[in-house]
Amino acid sequence: MSAPAVVPAVPLAKPSVLSVVDDAPVRPTSVELFAGAGGLALGCQIAGFNSVATLERDKWACDTVRENKRRGHELVSDWNVHEGDVRDFDWSGVADDITLVAGGPPCQPFSAGGRAKAADDPRDMFPATAEIIAELKPKAFILENVRGLTRAAFADYFEYIQLRLTLPTLTAKRDEEWIEHLLRLRMASENRGRYNLSYRVVPNIVNAADYGVPQQRHRVFIVGFRGDLDVDWTFPTRTHSKQVLLHSQWVTGEYWEEHEVPKSKRPEAPKTGILKSLDAEPGQRWRTVRDALVGLPEPTLKPSKAVLNHVLQPGARSYPGHTGSPRDMPAKTLKAGYHGVPGGENMLRDIDGSIRYFTVRESARLQTFPDDYELHGSWGEAMRQIGNAVPVLLGQVVAESVHKALIKEGIDL
Template sequence: MKAVELYAGAGGLAMGVGLAGFKPLAVVEWDRWACDTIRENQRRGFPLVADWPLYEGDVRKFDWSSIEDDVDLLAGGPPCQPFSMGGKHQAHDDTRDMFPATVDIVRKLRPKAFIVENVKGLTRSTFANYYQYILLQLEFPEVPAKRNEEWFDHLLRLQVERTSGRQKGRKLTYNVVPTLVNAADYGVPQKRERVFIVGFRSDLAVDWSFPRPTHSFDQLLRDQWVSGEYWERHGVARRNRPTMAASMEARVRRLASSLPFAEELPWRTVRDAIAGLPSPSSRAANHYSDHRLQPGARVYPGHTGSPLDLPAKTLKAGDHGVPGGENMLVNTDGSVRYFSIRESARIQTFPDGFIFHGSWTETMRQLGNAVPVALGHAVARSVAEKLATVQLEKLSRQRGSVRGAA
């Protein structure tokens, strides 16, 4: 199956898409540092990116007519700053709002499916109308804005399109499923809430729902405070284990008296993520790429770091550099330090063999903007399975028609 990747950044979502079996026809990213990261890994022969046809530039300037193959999947995370809690919250008035460009590319390429990822802030009440506008544009890409038409007027036309029933006569419409997810529920060692907007072309008649969570906080609490398997797995002696928070006691008692869901795994923690890595200040850290101590970490109001035995707080790129609190580890003795680049990459589920290009601040920006590879893989795999099922059903019908004609 063939895919096109927009706003690729350092390649987190694109790697997840590749692991799901899609081959890239184009990987587009405008940021030079992120492109240098991909090119450096291609130069080193890193297999997940080796065959990527990388284009450094604006998606609006790419010659989409050069994509002659049928596109099975269009995937990408438009810049999140217009909607991010840490951004300027200007939405449609922000020049970095690339949702209109994304819809335009959907209209040109007519992919069988698309995956669009963005920050939780997109769903805030402040952006309610604009969020609906985005969803309706993706549902009806053949109803573009008219010349000089304001976005709200276009929204009203799209609402009429939805309620009038005229969409049945449209050649290109999509069944769109938006979902707010926590990456920790899918095995990512990070509490990272993101919106995924997944659409399938209506003519495929696909029934799809977002993949069920595979990991849970309750199962982590069982592992830590009921069975103790978590501490045993990490070789933490009883005398060195932290004290359970008083606020968790009633919940743990309830969990101890109930049966777990057999299919659930525990949330992965920072300790899980960085297991096997030496301290970034040690000499042994020299044997690992991108694993050096960055000095200067400190706690201040609203920036208290990530406890070792929980999933990390959301890694952030920051509007003016790296916000230290979110990208900082809190040890069990209360001491704090910045995550190294390699530790941050593990928290974002990038493979250890993948290295990053640029300064610490620039690299952390790439990581903070990335889609966790494991989460991208979970979503893309679900989409791939559905598209493969549709293709198999189509082939079966064709064989039945041939046999019937014979």
């Protein structure tokens, strides 16, 4: 029997483009830091920004962007990819009037799966990010990191990051410890108007599933607008919910009917008490793994001629901390690993209890990358890139809101 036709996952694989962009004579410029495989950068591009410099130190991630550019992918066709440390980049050749700086500084200093050494970790790039913002003076910035950055153990350092971004030109003195710098920043922030450059900084913790991403991925966004612009902005309101998903599954049954799943193939319903509390509410339902994989043929050990990066990876097994993601809920957070507990949630757990690893393409769907965007490298290397990425759709949602806020204020982009 022939494989089913591949149906593009809309809006997952090809998010909508902000309508106001079509009328703009010139797209506002952006600089992408710590771009990885391009998740946040692609979201910003779709939202109407045009990257003039895309920086990433990892060779494989840079190869992913370069290969897609070589293949003529429309979203990255104009990107200037620079492989190396952002601290070594010469910014003199970048345009003076940058609208947006976006990026996800390395999360390992704050991740529960990393060393969690914060400022004592040499991979902490928030100070370098603040210095770049001080140099480029963008109208806005969007930064993303793991939720662990906001835990109690990092409370002072999280405050330090926000104040460092609020007053990026107030740099640390020679041999000054960050805690001493924090005290100076606290005092200076009370009279920030006397500084030529300051930002209004808005942090927010979000679950990607609440914005249509088929994955429960909790992250912190730090968004800033230059103080002289007086932009009124709040984080986008969530559009999707678990309540609506459960209502469509266990009250109306619309979810199962949409996917043509017979009653004999459905999982066991929740307890009656839970069902009684499932009142209808406005909004859209969380998108599930099943939603994300619509149209993809079942993977085999042989590469698919019709679908990029869609090859079955054998060896999946279940044990504590390595149980996989159920098909009819959003996936658990994809990790930047592939074997052991770090990669344990990068597996599909089906209704019958069977498990297998997600293919690279399936994982890309869960991170809302376009279907025609190829991940470069081995399965393990591609999974690392995907696990480190910002979901493209979530990046688009945030970047569109920033774009709209700037346009609403009549700011020349």
